[in-house]
Amino acid sequence: MDFTSFLIQILNALQYGLLLFLVASGLTLVFGIMGIINLAHGSFYMIGAYLAFALSSLTGNLMLAIVLGIPLAFGFGALLERLLFVHLYKRDHLQQVLLTYGLILIFEELRSLTVGDDVHGVAIPELFSASIALSENLSYPVYRLVISVVCIALAAGLWWLMQRTRLGMMIRAGSFNREMVQSLGVNIDMLYRTVFALGVALAALAGMLAAPISSVYPGMGGNVLIISFVVVVIGGIGSVWGALVAALLVGFADTFGTVLMPDLAGLAVYLLMAVVLLWRPEGIFRKG
């Protein structure tokens, strides 16, 4: 590997890591702050991708589709919380797993009934469809760079929301002591609903952004779910900052794993997880 391709691989790792962060951030919020193990998180990613497909075929513009899709996903998340997840807070993890696993099956079947089982493509917006030449025979699609920029902006935005706003303060307080926050006059139900809807919207946004490069296909949420849980566990449950660091680590492990030890490529990410958990059983940044 020469130096140029080494640099390009670093770019690949960063870009993959940032997209992983976008998916995992919603999961870590819901898991860490609300204490819900949400196996349906991958389904929200899939729903986002299918929303991008449906809305961009309807409007002819992916960016418009995303602008429309985010409030739809947020509203859908709030509705789900009101109808289903609200009943889970006081129940144990097994019941959460049962409900959210059931949701995976329902969403997959609904997708099959409404859109079918074919693979669909989503066009990259005209504005970002160019590529930048990186070496004599390799170029990099601008759209991938745009995704990375959006992810960085969202990471900064989430950090600001959690650490610097009143809402973030209430969310953090609510995750420590629900009753205390409630008795201080905060509408904790509304707060939890917001957090959950935010988690759903983040997953859906990740699906919408990834749709043009990943295509839209049955079962696409499953793979994402597993790797997202890896990121959340490595980063420390509930920590947005941890999810970012962990996602980047996973991006690097996966990319350089495939280049440096191709026979063990599938293993690199899980080796990383094992090492991190031996070193810090609660993840790199424990919730605090």
Added chain:
Amino acid sequence: MVGKDRKLRLAVSALGLGLGMLLAQGAAEAADKVKVGLMLPYTGTYASLGNAITNGFKQYVAEQGGKLGGREVEYFVVDDESDAAKATENANKLVKRDNVDVLVGTVHSGVALAMAKVARDSKTLLIIPNAGADELTGPLCAANVFRTSFSAWQPAHAMGKVVAERGHKNVVTLSWKYSFGEQSVAGFKEAFEQAGGKVVKELYLPFPNVEFQPFLTEIANLKPDAVFVFFSGAGAAKFVKDYEASGLKANLPLYAPGFLTDGTLDAMGGAGEGLLTTLHYADGLDNAKEKAFRSGYVAAYKIQPDVFAVQGYDSAQLLAAGLSKAPAGAFDKEAVMNAMSAATIDSPRGAFTLSKANNPVQDIYLRKAEGSQNKVIGVAAAKLADPARGCKLMK
């Protein structure tokens, strides 16, 4: 007391006689029927393939007036969910509970391997309408196991010759690391290196990962003359889009078995245009059987048939060829098997026969992606037979 006893005995024997007659009648009915067990995926990723195979099979049966070789067809259907863990149990349901004469299935190679084992153990006739694992008609071949589709080796081997003939010397391969991918790469490499080329590197990524970017960077770094890949379905669509977006497609020709572009060209949104692939079926084949098949299929199901529908159709044709040569009465497996092995199937893909290992000896077409079609542009390998390495039937 005696009178009562005799009455009871009479009643019992009358009942016995009645039951016996019922059974005899049942047997007579069964003799005119053939029980077909369809074990295919009707849910999950491969659901559309399972449905296409079923449609094709039933279309041929319908064309014959609902009969195969003069026998009524009775279907027993199991959804295999493409789940290899449940495959043995599912196959046994059809073989032991439903007592089927013929097992037809399936798409997923792992499930098909388990079905082949059940078929060998129970000596049930098995027709495989898709799964391409080389082993099925290789080391695991059996006189009662038939395949109407392809072996992984076939389209890949044909492509090896094509790529060499097009003047490429150094090729990098990329595939998912699972047996079908590895067998495809091996088949390609065998033909390509025989023709004087060299595979400079075999790259693999874990199934079903689709993060191709590091591999594209690696390929660009290796600077080969061409690239050979095996991918299918959603992964194929993503790969071809990434390949084009990376700028590689313009400088570095891409070749693959036809699974890359079958049913995925629309999802690629133009990125697949012009790709050359090899498969045993193509769009635009000009033969009477294909035309009749296509119009019949469209009339019955209101959608265009695909390669899977053809394979289902041919599975029914193969079974019919066996049944028509077998004597009337009870299902004579040996006679059906022998007739099937010797049959020539007039397929929409073009006529084919079976090798000694019961895998199709067939033309592999070279196809070019145009719009949403894989247009035939020539025959990459005529009457190509899988070498069936390790198959005892070949001796």
